[in-house]
Amino acid sequence: MIYCFSGTGNSLHAARTLASLLHERVTRITDKTEPDLAWQDAGEALGLVFPVYGWGMPRVVEHFVARLPEARPDTPRYVYAVLTCGDDVGRTDRLLRKALWQRGWQLHAVFSVQMRNTYVCLPGFDIDTPQTVEHKDSLAGLRLQQIARCVEARGSSTPRDVVPGSFAWVKSYVLRPLFNRWLTxxxxxxxxxxxxxxxxxxxxxxxxxxxxxxxxxxxxxxxxxxxxxxxxxxxxxxxxxxxxxxxxxxxxxxxxx
Ligand SMILES: Cc1cc2nc3c(=O)[nH]c(=O)nc-3n(C[C@H](O)[C@H](O)[C@H](O)COP(=O)(O)O)c2cc1C
Ligand code: SF4
Ligand code: SF4
Missing domain, CATH: 3.30.70.20 (Alpha-Beta Plaits)
Structure with missing residues:
Protein backbone atom coordinates (compact mmCIF):
# COMPACT_ATOMS: atom_id res chain seq x y z
CA MET A 1 0.00 0.00 0.00
CA ILE A 2 1.24 3.47 -0.85
CA TYR A 3 -0.14 6.34 1.20
CA CYS A 4 0.24 9.60 -0.68
CA PHE A 5 -0.34 13.24 0.06
CA SER A 6 -0.17 15.65 -2.84
CA GLY A 7 -1.21 19.28 -3.20
CA THR A 8 -0.59 19.93 -6.87
CA GLY A 9 -0.04 16.42 -8.20
CA ASN A 10 3.74 15.82 -8.31
CA SER A 11 3.64 13.32 -5.46
CA LEU A 12 0.47 11.74 -6.81
CA HIS A 13 2.19 11.21 -10.14
CA ALA A 14 5.22 9.69 -8.35
CA ALA A 15 2.97 7.43 -6.23
CA ARG A 16 1.00 6.22 -9.26
CA THR A 17 4.18 5.51 -11.20
CA LEU A 18 5.59 3.48 -8.31
CA ALA A 19 2.27 1.72 -7.80
CA SER A 20 2.18 0.61 -11.41
CA LEU A 21 5.81 -0.58 -11.29
CA LEU A 22 5.25 -2.42 -7.99
CA HIS A 23 1.63 -3.54 -8.60
CA GLU A 24 0.48 -1.74 -5.48
CA ARG A 25 -2.44 0.47 -4.55
CA VAL A 26 -2.43 4.20 -3.76
CA THR A 27 -4.52 5.78 -1.02
CA ARG A 28 -4.55 9.57 -0.77
CA ILE A 29 -3.93 11.06 2.66
CA THR A 30 -6.31 13.80 3.74
CA ASP A 31 -6.98 15.14 7.21
CA LYS A 32 -9.61 12.39 7.59
CA THR A 33 -7.57 9.41 6.39
CA GLU A 34 -7.07 6.85 9.13
CA PRO A 35 -4.12 4.52 8.56
CA ASP A 36 -5.78 1.22 7.65
CA LEU A 37 -3.24 -1.50 8.22
CA ALA A 38 -5.52 -4.49 7.80
CA TRP A 39 -3.22 -5.63 5.01
CA GLN A 40 -0.13 -5.71 7.20
CA ASP A 41 -0.03 -9.45 7.90
CA ALA A 42 0.28 -10.13 4.20
CA GLY A 43 3.77 -8.62 4.43
CA GLU A 44 2.96 -5.88 1.97
CA ALA A 45 5.31 -2.89 2.07
CA LEU A 46 4.14 0.43 3.46
CA GLY A 47 5.11 3.34 1.22
CA LEU A 48 4.71 7.02 2.07
CA VAL A 49 4.94 9.49 -0.81
CA PHE A 50 4.59 13.20 -0.11
CA PRO A 51 6.06 16.63 -0.90
CA VAL A 52 8.58 18.46 1.26
CA TYR A 53 7.16 21.72 2.61
CA GLY A 54 9.57 24.10 4.33
CA TRP A 55 12.26 21.40 4.67
CA GLY A 56 9.92 19.10 6.54
CA MET A 57 6.70 17.12 6.33
CA PRO A 58 3.37 18.74 5.45
CA ARG A 59 1.25 19.05 8.60
CA VAL A 60 -1.32 16.61 7.29
CA VAL A 61 1.41 13.96 6.90
CA GLU A 62 2.74 14.65 10.40
CA HIS A 63 -0.78 14.03 11.73
CA PHE A 64 -1.15 10.86 9.68
CA VAL A 65 2.12 9.37 10.95
CA ALA A 66 1.22 10.30 14.53
CA ARG A 67 -2.02 8.27 14.13
CA LEU A 68 -0.28 5.09 12.94
CA PRO A 69 -1.00 2.22 15.29
CA GLU A 70 1.97 1.24 17.44
CA ALA A 71 4.06 -1.33 15.59
CA ARG A 72 3.89 -4.90 16.91
CA PRO A 73 7.27 -6.63 17.22
CA ASP A 74 5.95 -9.82 15.59
CA THR A 75 4.80 -8.20 12.34
CA PRO A 76 7.49 -7.99 9.69
CA ARG A 77 7.08 -4.82 7.65
CA TYR A 78 9.09 -2.93 5.12
CA VAL A 79 8.55 0.84 5.25
CA TYR A 80 9.85 3.25 2.63
CA ALA A 81 9.28 6.91 1.82
CA VAL A 82 9.61 9.04 -1.28
CA LEU A 83 9.97 12.77 -0.66
CA THR A 84 9.23 14.92 -3.68
CA CYS A 85 10.81 18.38 -3.69
CA GLY A 86 11.68 21.28 -5.95
CA ASP A 87 15.31 21.43 -4.84
CA ASP A 88 16.33 19.84 -1.55
CA VAL A 89 14.77 18.30 1.53
CA GLY A 90 16.94 19.51 4.43
CA ARG A 91 16.54 16.92 7.20
CA THR A 92 12.99 15.85 6.31
CA ASP A 93 14.14 12.22 6.18
CA ARG A 94 15.32 12.45 9.79
CA LEU A 95 12.15 14.17 10.94
CA LEU A 96 10.12 11.38 9.32
CA ARG A 97 12.36 8.65 10.75
CA LYS A 98 11.91 10.08 14.23
CA ALA A 99 8.12 10.45 13.87
CA LEU A 100 7.86 6.80 12.74
CA TRP A 101 10.19 5.64 15.49
CA GLN A 102 7.90 7.32 18.05
CA ARG A 103 5.17 4.90 16.86
CA GLY A 104 7.59 1.97 17.01
CA TRP A 105 8.13 1.83 13.25
CA GLN A 106 11.41 1.62 11.39
CA LEU A 107 12.05 3.43 8.10
CA HIS A 108 13.97 1.03 5.86
CA ALA A 109 14.51 3.26 2.86
CA VAL A 110 14.00 6.93 2.03
CA PHE A 111 14.50 8.68 -1.30
CA SER A 112 14.13 12.24 -2.53
CA VAL A 113 12.98 13.03 -6.07
CA GLN A 114 13.26 16.48 -7.62
CA MET A 115 10.09 17.55 -9.44
CA ARG A 116 8.42 20.83 -10.53
CA ASN A 117 8.75 23.53 -7.91
CA THR A 118 5.38 24.78 -6.67
CA TYR A 119 6.42 27.25 -3.97
CA VAL A 120 5.79 30.92 -4.84
CA CYS A 121 5.01 32.68 -1.56
CA LEU A 122 8.36 34.29 -0.73
CA PRO A 123 10.58 36.64 -2.74
CA GLY A 124 12.96 34.73 -4.98
CA PHE A 125 10.72 31.64 -5.27
CA ASP A 126 8.78 30.95 -8.45
CA ILE A 127 7.80 28.00 -10.61
CA ASP A 128 10.45 26.44 -12.86
CA THR A 129 11.02 27.31 -16.51
CA PRO A 130 9.61 24.80 -19.05
CA GLN A 131 13.19 23.65 -19.79
CA THR A 132 13.86 22.93 -16.12
CA VAL A 133 10.55 21.07 -15.81
CA GLU A 134 11.39 18.92 -18.83
CA HIS A 135 14.82 18.12 -17.41
CA LYS A 136 13.43 17.30 -13.96
CA ASP A 137 10.65 15.13 -15.46
CA SER A 138 13.07 12.97 -17.42
CA LEU A 139 15.36 12.45 -14.40
CA ALA A 140 12.39 11.79 -12.09
CA GLY A 141 11.16 9.01 -14.40
CA LEU A 142 14.51 7.21 -14.18
CA ARG A 143 14.76 7.84 -10.47
CA LEU A 144 11.34 6.29 -9.80
CA GLN A 145 12.37 3.16 -11.70
CA GLN A 146 15.51 2.92 -9.54
CA ILE A 147 13.42 3.37 -6.39
CA ALA A 148 10.96 0.70 -7.50
CA ARG A 149 13.83 -1.77 -8.01
CA CYS A 150 15.16 -1.06 -4.51
CA VAL A 151 11.71 -1.41 -2.92
CA GLU A 152 11.01 -4.62 -4.81
CA ALA A 153 14.23 -6.08 -3.40
CA ARG A 154 13.24 -4.72 0.06
CA GLY A 155 16.59 -2.90 0.05
CA SER A 156 17.92 -0.06 2.16
CA SER A 157 18.65 3.40 0.86
CA THR A 158 22.02 5.09 1.16
CA PRO A 159 22.72 8.68 2.29
CA ARG A 160 23.09 9.58 -1.39
CA ASP A 161 19.44 8.71 -2.00
CA VAL A 162 18.41 11.95 -0.29
CA VAL A 163 19.49 15.47 -1.33
CA PRO A 164 19.66 17.52 1.89
CA GLY A 165 21.06 20.68 0.26
CA SER A 166 23.29 23.19 1.98
CA PHE A 167 22.69 24.26 5.61
CA ALA A 168 20.25 21.36 5.94
CA TRP A 169 20.24 21.37 9.73
CA VAL A 170 19.57 25.11 9.92
CA LYS A 171 16.78 24.84 7.34
CA SER A 172 14.94 21.98 9.07
CA TYR A 173 15.53 22.82 12.72
CA VAL A 174 15.75 26.65 12.72
CA LEU A 175 13.95 28.00 9.64
CA ARG A 176 11.25 25.33 9.47
CA PRO A 177 9.63 26.15 12.85
CA LEU A 178 9.57 29.83 11.83
CA PHE A 179 8.12 28.90 8.43
CA ASN A 180 5.42 26.81 10.14
CA ARG A 181 4.68 29.50 12.68
CA TRP A 182 4.32 32.41 10.25
CA LEU A 183 3.85 31.10 6.74
CA THR A 184 1.78 27.93 6.70
C1 LIG B 1 4.56 25.30 1.08
C2 LIG B 1 5.60 24.68 0.22
C3 LIG B 1 6.88 24.52 0.73
C4 LIG B 1 7.86 23.93 -0.05
N1 LIG B 1 9.09 23.71 0.50
C5 LIG B 1 10.04 23.09 -0.23
C6 LIG B 1 11.32 22.81 0.34
O1 LIG B 1 11.57 23.04 1.52
N2 LIG B 1 12.25 22.25 -0.45
C7 LIG B 1 12.02 21.95 -1.77
O2 LIG B 1 12.91 21.47 -2.44
N3 LIG B 1 10.80 22.15 -2.33
C8 LIG B 1 9.81 22.72 -1.58
N4 LIG B 1 8.58 22.93 -2.12
C9 LIG B 1 8.29 22.40 -3.48
C10 LIG B 1 7.54 21.06 -3.39
O3 LIG B 1 8.13 20.22 -2.41
C11 LIG B 1 7.58 20.30 -4.71
O4 LIG B 1 7.20 21.12 -5.74
C12 LIG B 1 6.68 19.07 -4.59
O5 LIG B 1 7.04 18.13 -5.56
C13 LIG B 1 5.20 19.40 -4.72
O6 LIG B 1 4.49 18.21 -4.60
P1 LIG B 1 2.91 18.08 -4.80
O7 LIG B 1 2.61 18.56 -6.19
O8 LIG B 1 2.64 16.63 -4.66
O9 LIG B 1 2.24 18.90 -3.75
C14 LIG B 1 7.57 23.51 -1.37
C15 LIG B 1 6.28 23.68 -1.89
C16 LIG B 1 5.30 24.26 -1.10
C17 LIG B 1 3.90 24.43 -1.67
S1 SF4 C 1 -3.19 25.82 0.39
FE1 SF4 C 1 -4.59 25.30 2.07
S2 SF4 C 1 -6.57 26.05 1.40
FE2 SF4 C 1 -5.28 26.03 -0.42
S3 SF4 C 1 -5.70 24.02 -1.36
FE3 SF4 C 1 -3.94 23.72 0.02
S4 SF4 C 1 -4.79 23.07 1.98
FE4 SF4 C 1 -6.46 23.93 0.74
S1 SF4 D 1 -10.84 32.09 -6.87
FE1 SF4 D 1 -10.50 31.24 -8.89
S2 SF4 D 1 -10.90 29.04 -8.70
FE2 SF4 D 1 -11.76 30.04 -6.89
S3 SF4 D 1 -13.92 30.43 -7.43
FE3 SF4 D 1 -12.75 32.29 -7.97
S4 SF4 D 1 -12.20 32.00 -10.14
FE4 SF4 D 1 -12.83 29.99 -9.37
Whole structure:
Protein backbone atom coordinates (compact mmCIF):
# COMPACT_ATOMS: atom_id res chain seq x y z
CA MET A 1 0.00 0.00 0.00
CA ILE A 2 1.24 3.47 -0.85
CA TYR A 3 -0.14 6.34 1.20
CA CYS A 4 0.24 9.60 -0.68
CA PHE A 5 -0.34 13.24 0.06
CA SER A 6 -0.17 15.65 -2.84
CA GLY A 7 -1.21 19.28 -3.20
CA THR A 8 -0.59 19.93 -6.87
CA GLY A 9 -0.04 16.42 -8.20
CA ASN A 10 3.74 15.82 -8.31
CA SER A 11 3.64 13.32 -5.46
CA LEU A 12 0.47 11.74 -6.81
CA HIS A 13 2.19 11.21 -10.14
CA ALA A 14 5.22 9.69 -8.35
CA ALA A 15 2.97 7.43 -6.23
CA ARG A 16 1.00 6.22 -9.26
CA THR A 17 4.18 5.51 -11.20
CA LEU A 18 5.59 3.48 -8.31
CA ALA A 19 2.27 1.72 -7.80
CA SER A 20 2.18 0.61 -11.41
CA LEU A 21 5.81 -0.58 -11.29
CA LEU A 22 5.25 -2.42 -7.99
CA HIS A 23 1.63 -3.54 -8.60
CA GLU A 24 0.48 -1.74 -5.48
CA ARG A 25 -2.44 0.47 -4.55
CA VAL A 26 -2.43 4.20 -3.76
CA THR A 27 -4.52 5.78 -1.02
CA ARG A 28 -4.55 9.57 -0.77
CA ILE A 29 -3.93 11.06 2.66
CA THR A 30 -6.31 13.80 3.74
CA ASP A 31 -6.98 15.14 7.21
CA LYS A 32 -9.61 12.39 7.59
CA THR A 33 -7.57 9.41 6.39
CA GLU A 34 -7.07 6.85 9.13
CA PRO A 35 -4.12 4.52 8.56
CA ASP A 36 -5.78 1.22 7.65
CA LEU A 37 -3.24 -1.50 8.22
CA ALA A 38 -5.52 -4.49 7.80
CA TRP A 39 -3.22 -5.63 5.01
CA GLN A 40 -0.13 -5.71 7.20
CA ASP A 41 -0.03 -9.45 7.90
CA ALA A 42 0.28 -10.13 4.20
CA GLY A 43 3.77 -8.62 4.43
CA GLU A 44 2.96 -5.88 1.97
CA ALA A 45 5.31 -2.89 2.07
CA LEU A 46 4.14 0.43 3.46
CA GLY A 47 5.11 3.34 1.22
CA LEU A 48 4.71 7.02 2.07
CA VAL A 49 4.94 9.49 -0.81
CA PHE A 50 4.59 13.20 -0.11
CA PRO A 51 6.06 16.63 -0.90
CA VAL A 52 8.58 18.46 1.26
CA TYR A 53 7.16 21.72 2.61
CA GLY A 54 9.57 24.10 4.33
CA TRP A 55 12.26 21.40 4.67
CA GLY A 56 9.92 19.10 6.54
CA MET A 57 6.70 17.12 6.33
CA PRO A 58 3.37 18.74 5.45
CA ARG A 59 1.25 19.05 8.60
CA VAL A 60 -1.32 16.61 7.29
CA VAL A 61 1.41 13.96 6.90
CA GLU A 62 2.74 14.65 10.40
CA HIS A 63 -0.78 14.03 11.73
CA PHE A 64 -1.15 10.86 9.68
CA VAL A 65 2.12 9.37 10.95
CA ALA A 66 1.22 10.30 14.53
CA ARG A 67 -2.02 8.27 14.13
CA LEU A 68 -0.28 5.09 12.94
CA PRO A 69 -1.00 2.22 15.29
CA GLU A 70 1.97 1.24 17.44
CA ALA A 71 4.06 -1.33 15.59
CA ARG A 72 3.89 -4.90 16.91
CA PRO A 73 7.27 -6.63 17.22
CA ASP A 74 5.95 -9.82 15.59
CA THR A 75 4.80 -8.20 12.34
CA PRO A 76 7.49 -7.99 9.69
CA ARG A 77 7.08 -4.82 7.65
CA TYR A 78 9.09 -2.93 5.12
CA VAL A 79 8.55 0.84 5.25
CA TYR A 80 9.85 3.25 2.63
CA ALA A 81 9.28 6.91 1.82
CA VAL A 82 9.61 9.04 -1.28
CA LEU A 83 9.97 12.77 -0.66
CA THR A 84 9.23 14.92 -3.68
CA CYS A 85 10.81 18.38 -3.69
CA GLY A 86 11.68 21.28 -5.95
CA ASP A 87 15.31 21.43 -4.84
CA ASP A 88 16.33 19.84 -1.55
CA VAL A 89 14.77 18.30 1.53
CA GLY A 90 16.94 19.51 4.43
CA ARG A 91 16.54 16.92 7.20
CA THR A 92 12.99 15.85 6.31
CA ASP A 93 14.14 12.22 6.18
CA ARG A 94 15.32 12.45 9.79
CA LEU A 95 12.15 14.17 10.94
CA LEU A 96 10.12 11.38 9.32
CA ARG A 97 12.36 8.65 10.75
CA LYS A 98 11.91 10.08 14.23
CA ALA A 99 8.12 10.45 13.87
CA LEU A 100 7.86 6.80 12.74
CA TRP A 101 10.19 5.64 15.49
CA GLN A 102 7.90 7.32 18.05
CA ARG A 103 5.17 4.90 16.86
CA GLY A 104 7.59 1.97 17.01
CA TRP A 105 8.13 1.83 13.25
CA GLN A 106 11.41 1.62 11.39
CA LEU A 107 12.05 3.43 8.10
CA HIS A 108 13.97 1.03 5.86
CA ALA A 109 14.51 3.26 2.86
CA VAL A 110 14.00 6.93 2.03
CA PHE A 111 14.50 8.68 -1.30
CA SER A 112 14.13 12.24 -2.53
CA VAL A 113 12.98 13.03 -6.07
CA GLN A 114 13.26 16.48 -7.62
CA MET A 115 10.09 17.55 -9.44
CA ARG A 116 8.42 20.83 -10.53
CA ASN A 117 8.75 23.53 -7.91
CA THR A 118 5.38 24.78 -6.67
CA TYR A 119 6.42 27.25 -3.97
CA VAL A 120 5.79 30.92 -4.84
CA CYS A 121 5.01 32.68 -1.56
CA LEU A 122 8.36 34.29 -0.73
CA PRO A 123 10.58 36.64 -2.74
CA GLY A 124 12.96 34.73 -4.98
CA PHE A 125 10.72 31.64 -5.27
CA ASP A 126 8.78 30.95 -8.45
CA ILE A 127 7.80 28.00 -10.61
CA ASP A 128 10.45 26.44 -12.86
CA THR A 129 11.02 27.31 -16.51
CA PRO A 130 9.61 24.80 -19.05
CA GLN A 131 13.19 23.65 -19.79
CA THR A 132 13.86 22.93 -16.12
CA VAL A 133 10.55 21.07 -15.81
CA GLU A 134 11.39 18.92 -18.83
CA HIS A 135 14.82 18.12 -17.41
CA LYS A 136 13.43 17.30 -13.96
CA ASP A 137 10.65 15.13 -15.46
CA SER A 138 13.07 12.97 -17.42
CA LEU A 139 15.36 12.45 -14.40
CA ALA A 140 12.39 11.79 -12.09
CA GLY A 141 11.16 9.01 -14.40
CA LEU A 142 14.51 7.21 -14.18
CA ARG A 143 14.76 7.84 -10.47
CA LEU A 144 11.34 6.29 -9.80
CA GLN A 145 12.37 3.16 -11.70
CA GLN A 146 15.51 2.92 -9.54
CA ILE A 147 13.42 3.37 -6.39
CA ALA A 148 10.96 0.70 -7.50
CA ARG A 149 13.83 -1.77 -8.01
CA CYS A 150 15.16 -1.06 -4.51
CA VAL A 151 11.71 -1.41 -2.92
CA GLU A 152 11.01 -4.62 -4.81
CA ALA A 153 14.23 -6.08 -3.40
CA ARG A 154 13.24 -4.72 0.06
CA GLY A 155 16.59 -2.90 0.05
CA SER A 156 17.92 -0.06 2.16
CA SER A 157 18.65 3.40 0.86
CA THR A 158 22.02 5.09 1.16
CA PRO A 159 22.72 8.68 2.29
CA ARG A 160 23.09 9.58 -1.39
CA ASP A 161 19.44 8.71 -2.00
CA VAL A 162 18.41 11.95 -0.29
CA VAL A 163 19.49 15.47 -1.33
CA PRO A 164 19.66 17.52 1.89
CA GLY A 165 21.06 20.68 0.26
CA SER A 166 23.29 23.19 1.98
CA PHE A 167 22.69 24.26 5.61
CA ALA A 168 20.25 21.36 5.94
CA TRP A 169 20.24 21.37 9.73
CA VAL A 170 19.57 25.11 9.92
CA LYS A 171 16.78 24.84 7.34
CA SER A 172 14.94 21.98 9.07
CA TYR A 173 15.53 22.82 12.72
CA VAL A 174 15.75 26.65 12.72
CA LEU A 175 13.95 28.00 9.64
CA ARG A 176 11.25 25.33 9.47
CA PRO A 177 9.63 26.15 12.85
CA LEU A 178 9.57 29.83 11.83
CA PHE A 179 8.12 28.90 8.43
CA ASN A 180 5.42 26.81 10.14
CA ARG A 181 4.68 29.50 12.68
CA TRP A 182 4.32 32.41 10.25
CA LEU A 183 3.85 31.10 6.74
CA THR A 184 1.78 27.93 6.70
CA UNK A 185 -1.62 29.15 7.78
CA UNK A 186 -4.27 30.29 5.32
CA UNK A 187 -4.68 33.74 6.83
CA UNK A 188 -2.65 35.47 4.11
CA UNK A 189 -4.68 33.98 1.24
CA UNK A 190 -6.97 36.41 -0.51
CA UNK A 191 -8.96 36.51 -3.70
CA UNK A 192 -9.08 39.34 -6.25
CA UNK A 193 -12.83 39.60 -6.38
CA UNK A 194 -12.95 41.39 -9.73
CA UNK A 195 -11.16 38.47 -11.38
CA UNK A 196 -12.98 35.65 -9.56
CA UNK A 197 -15.84 34.07 -11.52
CA UNK A 198 -17.09 31.94 -8.63
CA UNK A 199 -16.32 28.72 -10.53
CA UNK A 200 -15.43 26.86 -7.31
CA UNK A 201 -12.38 25.08 -8.71
CA UNK A 202 -10.21 26.21 -5.78
CA UNK A 203 -12.77 24.70 -3.40
CA UNK A 204 -12.89 21.39 -5.27
CA UNK A 205 -9.08 21.20 -5.52
CA UNK A 206 -8.36 21.68 -1.82
CA UNK A 207 -7.38 18.24 -0.48
CA UNK A 208 -8.38 19.26 3.04
CA UNK A 209 -11.78 20.71 2.13
CA UNK A 210 -10.63 23.95 3.69
CA UNK A 211 -12.42 26.27 1.25
CA UNK A 212 -16.05 27.20 0.96
CA UNK A 213 -17.65 29.74 -1.38
CA UNK A 214 -19.23 32.80 0.10
CA UNK A 215 -22.98 32.30 -0.47
CA UNK A 216 -23.47 35.89 -1.65
CA UNK A 217 -20.21 36.89 -3.35
CA UNK A 218 -19.30 33.35 -4.60
CA UNK A 219 -15.66 33.99 -3.69
CA UNK A 220 -13.51 31.57 -1.68
CA UNK A 221 -13.33 31.61 2.10
CA UNK A 222 -10.54 29.78 3.88
CA UNK A 223 -11.56 27.86 7.00
CA UNK A 224 -8.33 27.75 9.03
CA UNK A 225 -7.16 24.14 8.66
CA UNK A 226 -4.74 24.51 5.77
CA UNK A 227 -1.60 22.44 5.08
CA UNK A 228 -0.27 25.10 2.67
CA UNK A 229 -0.11 22.91 -0.42
CA UNK A 230 -0.98 25.88 -2.72
CA UNK A 231 -3.48 23.75 -4.64
CA UNK A 232 -5.98 26.63 -4.48
CA UNK A 233 -3.46 29.19 -5.78
CA UNK A 234 -2.31 27.01 -8.69
CA UNK A 235 -5.75 25.71 -9.69
CA UNK A 236 -7.50 29.06 -10.18
CA UNK A 237 -8.17 29.57 -13.92
CA UNK A 238 -8.35 33.35 -13.39
CA UNK A 239 -5.15 33.52 -11.32
CA UNK A 240 -7.34 35.33 -8.78
CA UNK A 241 -5.76 33.90 -5.60
CA UNK A 242 -2.66 35.34 -3.94
CA UNK A 243 -0.79 34.71 -0.72
CA UNK A 244 0.08 38.10 0.71
CA UNK A 245 2.09 40.25 -1.68
CA UNK A 246 4.86 37.93 -2.67
CA UNK A 247 2.94 35.48 -4.87
CA UNK A 248 1.80 38.34 -7.13
CA UNK A 249 2.91 37.97 -10.75
CA UNK A 250 4.31 34.49 -10.06
CA UNK A 251 3.52 31.50 -12.25
CA UNK A 252 1.07 28.65 -11.82
CA UNK A 253 1.62 24.92 -12.36
CA UNK A 254 -0.99 22.67 -13.94
CA UNK A 255 -2.57 20.47 -11.28
CA UNK A 256 -2.12 16.74 -11.89
CA UNK A 257 -5.37 15.17 -10.64
C1 LIG B 1 4.56 25.30 1.08
C2 LIG B 1 5.60 24.68 0.22
C3 LIG B 1 6.88 24.52 0.73
C4 LIG B 1 7.86 23.93 -0.05
N1 LIG B 1 9.09 23.71 0.50
C5 LIG B 1 10.04 23.09 -0.23
C6 LIG B 1 11.32 22.81 0.34
O1 LIG B 1 11.57 23.04 1.52
N2 LIG B 1 12.25 22.25 -0.45
C7 LIG B 1 12.02 21.95 -1.77
O2 LIG B 1 12.91 21.47 -2.44
N3 LIG B 1 10.80 22.15 -2.33
C8 LIG B 1 9.81 22.72 -1.58
N4 LIG B 1 8.58 22.93 -2.12
C9 LIG B 1 8.29 22.40 -3.48
C10 LIG B 1 7.54 21.06 -3.39
O3 LIG B 1 8.13 20.22 -2.41
C11 LIG B 1 7.58 20.30 -4.71
O4 LIG B 1 7.20 21.12 -5.74
C12 LIG B 1 6.68 19.07 -4.59
O5 LIG B 1 7.04 18.13 -5.56
C13 LIG B 1 5.20 19.40 -4.72
O6 LIG B 1 4.49 18.21 -4.60
P1 LIG B 1 2.91 18.08 -4.80
O7 LIG B 1 2.61 18.56 -6.19
O8 LIG B 1 2.64 16.63 -4.66
O9 LIG B 1 2.24 18.90 -3.75
C14 LIG B 1 7.57 23.51 -1.37
C15 LIG B 1 6.28 23.68 -1.89
C16 LIG B 1 5.30 24.26 -1.10
C17 LIG B 1 3.90 24.43 -1.67
S1 SF4 C 1 -6.57 26.05 1.40
FE1 SF4 C 1 -5.28 26.03 -0.42
S2 SF4 C 1 -3.19 25.82 0.39
FE2 SF4 C 1 -4.59 25.30 2.07
S3 SF4 C 1 -4.79 23.07 1.98
FE3 SF4 C 1 -6.46 23.93 0.74
S4 SF4 C 1 -5.70 24.02 -1.36
FE4 SF4 C 1 -3.94 23.72 0.02
S1 SF4 D 1 -10.90 29.04 -8.70
FE1 SF4 D 1 -10.50 31.24 -8.89
S2 SF4 D 1 -12.20 32.00 -10.14
FE2 SF4 D 1 -12.83 29.99 -9.37
S3 SF4 D 1 -13.92 30.43 -7.43
FE3 SF4 D 1 -11.76 30.04 -6.89
S4 SF4 D 1 -10.84 32.09 -6.87
FE4 SF4 D 1 -12.75 32.29 -7.97
Missing amino acids: SDRHFHCHTLRCTGCGRCMRTCPLHNISLDPQAHTPRWQGHCTHCLGCYHSCPQHAIDYGFFSRHKGQVKIIG
